[in-house]
Amino acid sequence: xxxxxxxxxxxxxxxxxxxxxxxxxxxxxxxxxxxxxxxxxxxxxxxxxxxxxxxxxxxxxxxxxxxxxxxxxxxxxxxxxxxxxxxxxxxxxxxxxxxxxxxxxxxxxxxxxxxxxxxxxxxxxxxxxxxxxxxxxxxxxxxxxxxxxxxxxxxxxxxxxxxxxxxxxxxxxxxxxxxxxxxxxxxxxxxxxxxxxxxxxxxxxxxxxxxxxxxxxxxxxxxxxxxxxxxxxxxxxxxxxxxxxxxxxxxxxxxxxxxxxxxxx
Numbered sequence: 001x002x003x004x005x006x007x008x009x010x011x012x013x014x015x016x017x018x019x020x021x022x023x024x025x026x027x028x029x030x031x032x033x034x035x036x037x038x039x040x041x042x043x044x045x046x047x048x049x050x051x052x053x054x055x056x057x058x059x060x061x062x063x064x065x066x067x068x069x070x071x072x073x074x075x076x077x078x079x080x081x082x083x084x085x086x087x088x089x090x091x092x093x094x095x096x097x098x099x100x101x102x103x104x105x106x107x108x109x110x111x112x113x114x115x116x117x118x119x120x121x122x123x124x125x126x127x128x129x130x131x132x133x134x135x136x137x138x139x140x141x142x143x144x145x146x147x148x149x150x151x152x153x154x155x156x157x158x159x160x161x162x163x164x165x166x167x168x169x170x171x172x173x174x175x176x177x178x179x180x181x182x183x184x185x186x187x188x189x190x191x192x193x194x195x196x197x198x199x200x201x202x203x204x205x206x207x208x209x210x211x212x213x214x215x216x217x218x219x220x221x222x223x224x225x226x227x228x229x230x231x232x233x234x235x236x237x238x239x240x241x242x243x244x245x246x247x248x249x250x251x252x253x254x255x256x257x258x259x260x261x262x263x264x265x
Contacts, residue, residue: 039113039125047114048121126170134259163265180239190236
């Protein structure tokens with residue numbers, strides 16, 4: 001015979017688990033994405049709870065407990081896009097310790113939202129689309145290759161993006177596409193230099209030390225200017241890169257982000 005106290009404790013624990021499970025499911029299902037390119041805050045919070053309950057045992061608190069995988073930093077073995085992640089979660093990976101999970105689509109979306117938010121329940125989760133489509137947009141409609149260099153190909157007018165996927169998060173990449181000036185690094189800001197002999201040099205600042213400034217000018221030439229010869233130097237705060245808000249759809253921006261994340265040097 002089990003004691004009354006033991007039965008009461010087990011019953012209470014079961015009820016608590018049921019409440020938590022229902023709460024997670026309700027949170028995931030009743031809060032749709034704010035728009036196609038971004039998950040809602042409720043999605044991220046629900047995903048945090050689901051991850052703790054379903055995924056943390058194997059993947060760890062910060063998502064890097066499985067060799068070769070770092071969920072928080074977006075490093076996967078068999079996935080790149082959100083669609084890829086959803087498929088892996090739903091079907092598992094045969095021959096590995098990754099089992100299929102019987103979760104509803106809104107629940108899966110919530111887990112992905114938490115991952116894309118960098119494991120921060122208060123963070124912003126950005127949808128990551130299809131990298132192949134993103135590359136086509138990058139090289140075609142977006143005309144990004146007219147300024148940016150990737151893996152040894154393209155001009156040097158704008159920063160080299162060969163390793164941008166290792167340096168930037170999905171959120172940072174999205175902000176760069178929608179509002180380039182907000183993500184412009186100080187060293188990459190456009191400059192306009194007038195020398196004491198009246199020569200004007202405009203371009204992208206590449207490096208600066210105590211005595212010199214190195215600039216990639218508008219003809220893609222590397223120019224080193226001795227500061228003692230400079231009459232004036234104006235550092236711009238607005239990026240020359242166009243904003244793609246309204247020029248690319250939310251889904252297209254998600255696809256470009258997916259492609260940029262594959263560029264890891």
